[in-house]
Amino acid sequence: MTSQGTISVATSLAPGLSNDIQSAAVKSWKTLGFSVISVNAASEAGQIKRDYPEVTVVTATRTAEKIAGKPLPLICDLLRAAHDHNPSASVIGLINSDIVLRQLPSVGPALLREASDNVVMLPRVDVQTLEACQRFKTTGSEKYSIGYDGVFLPANLIPSIPESFFVSACRFGIISCL
Numbered sequence: 001m002t003s004q005g006t007i008s009v010a011t012s013l014a015p016g017l018s019n020d021i022q023s024a025a026v027k028s029w030k031t032l033g034f035s036v037i038s039v040n041a042a043s044e045a046g047q048i049k050r051d052y053p054e055v056t057v058v059t060a061t062r063t064a065e066k067i068a069g070k071p072l073p074l075i076c077d078l079l080r081a082a083h084d085h086n087p088s089a090s091v092i093g094l095i096n097s098d099i100v101l102r103q104l105p106s107v108g109p110a111l112l113r114e115a116s117d118n119v120v121m122l123p124r125v126d127v128q129t130l131e132a133c134q135r136f137k138t139t140g141s142e143k144y145s146i147g148y149d150g151v152f153l154p155a156n157l158i159p160s161i162p163e164s165f166f167v168s169a170c171r172f173g174i175i176s177c178l
Contacts, residue, residue, distance in 0.1 A: 005088075005089065005090030005112055006034075006035065006086060006089045006090060006112075007033070007035070007089060007090075007091040007092075007108070007111060007112055008036075008037070008082045008085055008086035008091070008092055008155075009029055009035070009037070009082060009093035009094070009095050010036075010037050010038070010078040010081050010082035010085075010092075010093070010094055010095075011025075011036070011037075011039075011078075011094070011095050011096065011097045012038055012040055012072065012078065012097060013026075013038040013040065013048050013051070013055065014044075014097055015044050015048060015051070018098075019052075021100075021130065022052070023052070024100050025097060026054065028100045028101045028102075028103060029095070029101060030054065031103060032101060032108040032111075034108075035056075035086045035089065036054075036055050036056070037058050037082055037085045038056070038057050038058070039057075039058045039060050039078050039081050040057060040059065040060060040073070041059070041060050041063050041065070041071030041073070042059050042060075043071060045059045058081045058085070060077060061077070062074065062077065076161050076163060078094050079094055079158050082094070083155055083158040083159075089155050090154070090155050091115040091116060091152050091153070091154065092152070092153055092155045092157075092158055093111070093115075093152040094152075095149065096124075096149040096150070099122075099149045099150055100130070100133050102136065111152050114152075115152035115153055116154055118153075118154075119151065119153045120151070120152040120153070121150070121151050122148060122151070122152075123148055123149070124148075124149040
């Protein structure tokens with residue numbers, strides 16, 4: 001990405017969710033210079049590889065399907081997979097598959113700079129269409145959805161992330177931009 005380092009992001013692309021939305025999201029991350037992986041259950045991996053050839057698909061060795069009713073990967077496994085995919089990355093990100101990052105020149109460098117020694121959490125702004133996302137301008141009066149749909153943290157923290165059964169509550173099919 002820059003001489004300061006790179007960002008490796010993990011998501012879990014969802015089969016059946018709009019390919020247009022997820023493709024726009026992935027494109028926005030790659031355009032910012034991020035390396036991108038999707039962590040998916042074995043039952044989903046083949047379709048994701050066919051639908052998103054530009055993304056490295058990692059097959060999850062475990063999911064929370066028994067608890068969540070769908071094969072969601074564990075957050076600790078997503079973070080570790082992003083780290084393993086790009087061990088030289090200085091920042092690791094976890095982002096929901098429907099989040100389009102705005103293409104402002106400052107976004108990538110700011111995330112790299114700030115998340116090199118901090119945790120950066122990104123709220124979402126819901127929009128109705130991809131076109132509305134591309135036209136979105138911050139006014140300062142935005143209402144953010146509950147929760148965070150992206151988190152970026154220093155890569156050196158990943159080896160100390162404890163095992164947990166936390167999962168990402170993504171895959172809703174809402175078009176969002178940050």
